Amino acid sequence: xxxxxxxxxxxxxxxxxxxxxxxxxxxxxxxxxxxxxxxxxxxxxxxxxxxxxxxxxxxxxxxxxxxxxxxxxxxxxxxxxxxxxxxxxxxxxxxxxxxxxxxxxxxxxxxxxxxxxxxxxxxxxxxxxxxxxxxxxxxxxxxxxxxxxxxxxxxxxxxxxxxxxxxxxxxxxxxxxxxx
Ligand code: RP5
Numbered sequence: 001x002x003x004x005x006x007x008x009x010x011x012x013x014x015x016x017x018x019x020x021x022x023x024x025x026x027x028x029x030x031x032x033x034x035x036x037x038x039x040x041x042x043x044x045x046x047x048x049x050x051x052x053x054x055x056x057x058x059x060x061x062x063x064x065x066x067x068x069x070x071x072x073x074x075x076x077x078x079x080x081x082x083x084x085x086x087x088x089x090x091x092x093x094x095x096x097x098x099x100x101x102x103x104x105x106x107x108x109x110x111x112x113x114x115x116x117x118x119x120x121x122x123x124x125x126x127x128x129x130x131x132x133x134x135x136x137x138x139x140x141x142x143x144x145x146x147x148x149x150x151x152x153x154x155x156x157x158x159x160x161x162x163x164x165x166x167x168x169x170x171x172x173x174x175x176x177x178x179x180x
Contacts, residue, residue: 006036007036007061007062008036008037008038008062008063009035009036009037009062009063009064009065009137010030010035010036010037010038010063010064010065010066010067010130010133010137011037011038011039011040011054011058011063011065011066011067012026012027012030012037012038012039012040012066012067012068012069013039013040013041013042013051013054013066013067013068013069013076013080014039014040014041014042014068014069014070014076014093015041015042015043015044015046015069015070015071015072015074015076015093016041016043016070016071016095017041018071018095019069019070019071019093019095021123022069022091022093022094022122022123022125022126023039023067023069023091023126024126025123025124025126025127025130026067026069026091026126026127026129026130027039027130028127028130029127029130029131029134030130030133030134033134033144033147033148033151035130035133035134035137038063040054042054042076043070043076044070044074044075044076044078044079044080045073045075048079051076051079051080051083052079052083054080055079055080055081055082055083055084056083056084058084058086059084059085059086063086064086064136064137065086065087065088065089065133065136065137066080066084066086066087066088066089067088067089067090067091067126067129067130067133068080068088068089068090068091068116069090069091069092069093069125069126069129070091070092070093070103070107071092071093071094071095071096071100071102071103072095072096072102072103073102073103073106074090074092074093074102074103074106074107075106076090077089077090077091077107077116077118078090078106078107078110078114078116081110081114081115081116082114087117087136088115088116088117089116089117089118089119089129089132089133090107090108090116090117090118090119090129091107091119091122091125091126091129092104092106092107092108092118092119092120092121092122092125093121093122094121094122099121100121100122101121103121104118104121117132119132131148134148135148
């Protein structure tokens with residue numbers, strides 16, 4: 001069992017406190033793998049200097065991955081990626097009248113040379129961002145890689161056994177309802 005350092009390995013950024021409910025999905029997923037992380041509100045538009053300073057110092061402070069979630073014209077992940085060599089994972093947030101399509105395009109359409117690994121819009125994307133961060137960390141940590149493999153095996157077993165059992169029960173009930 002690897003003992004993780006207490007210093008954060010993942011930085012989770014959000015454009016506003018109104019994004020918190022979405023990013024909490026990422027907190028939960030990182031917690032489940034015992035990955036230490038830090039969380040900050042930073043805005044590419046409202047606090048550009050602080051955002052640049054955070055991203056520029058992230059690698060030397062020991063962070064290995066940055067997750068950035070934002071809504072509307074969501075430039076947070078892209079701006080952070082411009083200021084660091086760390087991998088940046090973007091989460092488009094559905095906080096605007098365009099329901100996150102604006103944030104998705106602003107996050108994913110990065111110019112060649114500055115990639116952002118863009119996840120799905122909203123809570124599912126936030127959870128996947130954390131899982132993707134775990135996968136990145138697992139490339140240099142055999143214990144974490146084994147725990148990620150076990151997590152995937154549990155998901156597969158859930159589909160093969162529990163979900164199909166529930167489906168069979170439902171079909172059986174449906175059939176007996178029709179015959180009565
Ligand atoms: C974005 O604007 C934030 O990421 C948030 O999704 C959105 C709205 O922010 P607030 O007006 O709620 O602070 O920058």
